[in-house]
Amino acid sequence: MQKVYTKIESIVGNVVTVRAEGVRNGDLALVGDSYANVIKLDHDKVSLQVFAGAQGVGTNDPVRFLGRPMQVSFSEHLLGRIFDGAGVPRDNGPALTENMIDIGGPSFNPAKRITPKHMIRTGIPMIDVFNTLVESQKLPIFSVSGEPYNQLLARIALQAEVDVIVLGGMGLKYDDYLQFRDTLEKGGAMSHTVMFIHTAADPTVESTLVPDLSLAVAEQFALEGKKVLVLLTDMTNFCDAEKELAITMEQVPSNRGYPGDLYSMLASRYEKAVDIDGAGSITILGVTTMPGDDVTHPVPDNTGYITEGQFYLRNGHIEPFGSLSRLKQNVNGDTRDDHRALMDGMIKLYSSYKDSLEKKSMGFSMSDWDEKLLKYGELFESKMMDLSVNIPLEEALDLGWKILAECFKPNETGLKTSLLKERWPDKDAVADL
Amino acid sequence: METVTGHVTGVNGNLANVSFEGPVRKNEVGYIHVDDKRLKGEVIRVTDGTASMQIYEMSNGIKVGDPVDFTGELMSVDLGPGLLTQIYDGLQNPLPELAEKCGFFLERGVYLDPIPDREWEFTPVVKVGDSVAAGDTVGTVPEGLFTHQIMAPFTLKGSDWKVKSIKEKGSYPVRSTICVIENSTGEEKDLSMVITQPIKQPIKCYKERLRPDEPLVMQLRAIDTFLPVAKGGTFCVPGPFGAGKTVLQHMEAKNGEADIVIIAACGERAGEVVEILKEFPELEDPRTGRSLMERTIIICNTSSMPVAAREASCYTAVTIAEYYRQMGLNVLLLADSTSRWAQAMREMSGRLEEIPGEEAFPAYLESTIAAFYERAGKVELKDGRIGSVTIGGTVSPAGGNFEEPVTQATLKVVGAFHGLSRERSDARKYPAIDPMESWSKYTGIIDMDRVEKARAVLRRSTEINQMMKVVGEEGTSLDDYITYEKGEVLDAVYLQQNSFDEIDAADPPERQKVEFDVLYDALMQKFDLKENAEVRSFFNEFRQEFLDWHGTVFGTPEFEAQKKKITDLYMAKAVH
Missing domain, CATH: 2.40.30.20 (Elongation Factor Tu (Ef-tu); domain 3)
Incomplete structure (x- = not known):
């Protein structure tokens, strides 16, 4: 017919x-x-x-x-499998044809969402303490080529407590793909992972399908009550492929050649992140490389407006400025009573440290206060920001108090008196506040 | 009336070309039949006998030859009792009901009645024989906290309509006829409690538009004192992503002293809408003691929903706002974000292959934005009551650069500008409204002379700070250093406000006045301090005490004690 x-x-x-x-x-x-x-x-x-x-x-x-x-097969058999951008097996396994589902389906009814309130622990203080990752969050890692973003992604995948991991790779270097696969296999996570991998050598158009395939599958798992973590790397390649297509179709470009609906295009994918009333959840962690380290480039810019915060990965660590988890307020009130105040206080002081550092580099004499800030900044960077630090949240908070006490007098921290009395390590120093 | 029909001849994204038989109006609504579904669309252009329709739904599956019905009606909303507490999408589809019917996903082609089908206790206010014009009240029903007025349609033409019959006081279903009117030519109209209003036509049934001269209190110090908003005024909140636009708007929605708050979540995150959905019913409105949701309507067209409906959602919201204004209420409309709305226009304009303006936005961007904000205003109604619509829109400028077309077009037409800065939000200084760049043309709750003097301290402090970066602290005179610290303290204890603190989150005007008095007095003092270290430690202490003051409940002895403690603290160092 x-x-x-x-x-x-x-x-x-x-x-x-x-x-x-x-x-x-x-x-x-x-x-x-x-x-x-x-x-x-x-x-x-x-x-x-x-x-x-x-x-x-x-x-x-x-x-x-x-x-x-366009459809994709959905069943338990997907787990442990690797496909390409058109949904064809990449791992020499059999093609799956049962229970085909449409990709790029309709959007989720907001009335059926619930407020996200479960923290995802990663063991990275810059995330757990300062920008807590929350179930059902959509969060990109803004980075530049050469930074270890894929390693960070793999580490979070291994340490996060989720039921299913869906990895969507767009324009991945073949080595990176192999590295992902090996890391997940070694970490024992491959058995609950599905991969849709488009490598740099594959046809461009296929990379535009990867997010839809990954998210369609993730959605089905989530509807079955699973906690799903979707990793997408690198979304800039996805946007570039869409740009190529738009130009071919003679669409009027809006900004640096990208189509006018770039925002809607990204939003319809990222918005699949959801905590479902009475079922599972989808958390999306993406990588967006910023061409020329420019956050005002249309791709990171539009992404930032869609996602619930962002992590900046620069010089091998997650930057405290700019990095933001919008949903952290939903969870960090229930972790420990000093979490929020300590987080804000430490960042404010670190910001002052940056000012002092600038003054120092310009050759001004340093006041006592500047010296204190400089000491604080160094401790903060080496003990908190370093990506190799792997400690649970509670230990990280205690460490924060220790660093503060090592550098400042209690009333210099700008923290509430009641909190200082409770948490300051040296009780004598806070006795007469 | 004969319905006009046609069929699809082409599809490009969410734009469908339709050839038709019979008359078609621009901006009328039509339905495309796809399989067993009807997809809503609006005619946005007619060229060479072909109508271009923007489809408010996903356009997958449409094929050439699919039949189309035209309705002859412009894109409209239904207005009537029961709107409050509702959650609609951009086309006024009630989302919770949709979820009940279709489950987890927004199925396309399903359109539900936006007005809940129930009975209301109706009290007539007109008698048989009374004359009625557009917008006149024919009766009332109690809706939550308000007396909801049942009005003659705003689109009613002619001035010779008279009441032919009216229902007696009693309980009637919302869609039943409660009044029949007749004009001199014998034409009759049945009125129910629901009226239909085209969303792109402003409601103009009032006597006079007034100057917005009364502050609309937001209980945010930085706004009420320094950058006030007026009832019937307009303001915009541009800011880069992550600067806290949405948190600020939620604060305004919670604490703004308006009768009714309409939140238009236009092309933004669904999660943010959910926060309101789950949080507002739990919160109590301190002025009425009722749930905050009872004064709230949410129009939610999140970023993943079809883009054409996003364009409609802002108009839907402002039409509902105008409707409640006609009842003599003060309505606050918060639109987040108008940039997404402008982008929806851009997307459509691109599909229509119009000649692009700056950054590919259409040439009519500015006039469209101006027309939208001009729907705000304080008006005197025909019966002398005063009502107002205040519009606050966030703007999400590309790259955080305010020089882009949407921000610039918006700045031209608003009365207050609350610009958020990345620098402030990075340093966790919330609300991150830049006190130097922002402005307001309205008068606030505190006399502007003193506010200006305080602002001057802040400006001078910023200048000194800039200078210090060049010459260092040692090159700065003690007086200048004190001024610098004064500005810093003003910022830390007054402009910044902790929205997550139970007490500090909402600062009522009476409290702001007391706090500003103390702070102002301190700022104007000359201090006897010997060296920079002493200055710093003095202001650190002052700041600490002031922040602790924010933690006390207004009007309690603790509040007064802390006030005295602060006054004593700075008076001890002041030169008399």
């Missing part, structure tokens, strides 16, 4: 146009033997985006419309 069209009218970039009737917007088709989807209809002219790239496509290649949108 499938009709075959053999007259392709135009081939521009990865988009081919064919005359056909009764075709639905968004449907899947086969051009030759590579998959394509319908992106535009104009009377009987149908524009198709070829996943594997239009290279080598001939005007007489057969086009078959499959009458369904």
Whole structure:
């Protein structure tokens, strides 16, 4: 019953146009033997985006419309498997065809969401203390090429307590892909992991499908009551692929060549992060590399407006400034009573330290107060910020008090008197406050 | 009336081209039939006999030849009792009901009645024979805290309508006819408690627009004292991501002293809406003792919902705001974020292949933004009551750069500008409103002379701080250093406010006045301090005591004691 069209009218970039009737917007088709989807209809002219790239496509290649949108199989058998951006197995295992589900489904009803309130412990003080990660949060790691963001991602994947991990890789270097796989295998996490990997060598278009595939699968697991962690790296490659497509389609570019709907495009993916009333949850941790370390670049900029905070990974550590977990207030009130105040106090002092450091570098004489701040800053950086530090939250908080007491008098910290009395390590110093 | 029909000839993203038979109006609503579903859309352009429709839903699965019905009606909302406490999407679909019907996901093509189907206790205020014009009250029903007025439709044309019949006092279903009106030509209209209003037409049934001259208290010190907002005024909150725009708006929604608060979550995070959904019903409005939700309506079109409906959501919100204004109430509309709304326009404009303006925004961006903010205002209604709509919009400028088109277009038309700065939020100085860059044209709760003097201290302090970065602390005179510390203390104890502290989160105007008096007096003193270290330690102590003061309950003996402690502290060092 499938009709075959053999007259392709135009081939521009990865988009081919064919005359056909009764075709639905968004449907899947086969051009030759590579998959394509319908992106535009104009009377009987149908524009198709070829996943594997239009290279080598001939005007007489057969086009078959499959009458369904892009789908992916969903079952327990996915766990431990690795697929490419078109959903084809990469691990020499069998292809899965049972229980096919549509990708890029409708958005979640906000009325069915619940307020996230479970902390995800990572053992990294810069996250646990200062920017707590929360279940169902969507959070990107802003970084630049060369930083160990994939290692950080893998470490969080291993240490976080979740039921299922879905890893979506876009434009990954082949070595990085292997490293991910090996780290997860060694850490024993592979048995509850699904990977959709698009490597830099694969056709560009396929990378645009990776987030949708990963999230469609994650959504099904979450509906079954599982806590799912989705790792997406690197979202900038995804955006660049979308840009390429938009330009091919002759869309008016808005900012540095990116399409005007970049925000909506990213939002519809990140917004899949959810804590479901009466079922599981999806937490999304993405990587966004900032071209030229420029946070005002459209990709990190739009991402920042969508996600619930961001981690800046620079010089091998998570920056205290700029890094932010918007949901931390939901959980850090219940961890320990000094958590919030200590977190704010320490950051304010670290900010003053940065000022003093600037003054020092300009050659000004340092007051006593500056000296105190400098000492504090150094301790903070070596004992808290270093990524190799791996301690639980409570220990990290105690460490914070210790650092403060080593550097300051109680009333110099700007913390509430009642709290100082309770937590200051040297009780004599706070006795007469 | 004959319905006009057509069929789809092309699809590009959420834009569908439709060829049609019969007359079609621009901005009228049509439905595309896909399988067994009807997808709502709006005609936004007609060219060469083809109507371009923006579809308010996902456009997957539409095919060439799909039938289309045109309704002949402009995009409208239903207004009536029962709107309060509701949570709608941009097209006024009630989300909780939708969840009941469709489960976890927002299924497309499902449109539910936005007005809850129930009975209300109706009291007529007109008699048979009375004349009625657009917007006139025909009766009232009690809705929560308010007397909800049932009005004649605002779109009613002509001035010769008379009441033909009216229901007696009693309980009636919301959609039943409660009044029949008739004009001189014998045309009759049935009125129910629900009226329909096109969202892009401002409601103009009032006597006169007044100058916004009364402060709208937000219980935020930085705003009420330094950057006030007026009832019927407009303000905007631009800021880079992470600067705390949304937290600030939630604070305003919670503590703003308006009768009704409408929150338009437009293209922002769903999680933030959920926070309101879960938190507001639990919170008590201190002025009425009722749940905060009873004065709140949420219009929520989050970023992952279809983009065309996002454009409509701001208009839906402002139309509902105007409706309650017509009852003589003060309405606060908070839109988060107007940039997403502008981007929705940009996306559509791109699909229409219009010639792009700056950053590909359409050329009509400025006039559209101006028209939206102009729907705010304080008005005197025909019966002499005063009502107002205050609009506060956040702006999310690309890259945090205020020089971009949406921020600039907004700044031209608002009366107050609360610019958030990344620097302040990085240093955890919340609310991160930049006290130097921001401005307000309205008058606040404290006399502006003293506020200006305090602001001058702050400005001078910032200058000295800049200078100190160059010449160092040792190159700064003691007097200057004291001024610098005064500014710092003003910032730390007055501009900053802890929204997570139970007491400090809301600072009522009476308390602000007392606190400002003390602080102002301290700022204006000359201090007898010998060296920088002494200055620093004095102001550290002052700051500490002041922060502890924020932790005491207003009007209690502890509050008074702490006030005295602070006064004694600075008076001891002051030069008389």
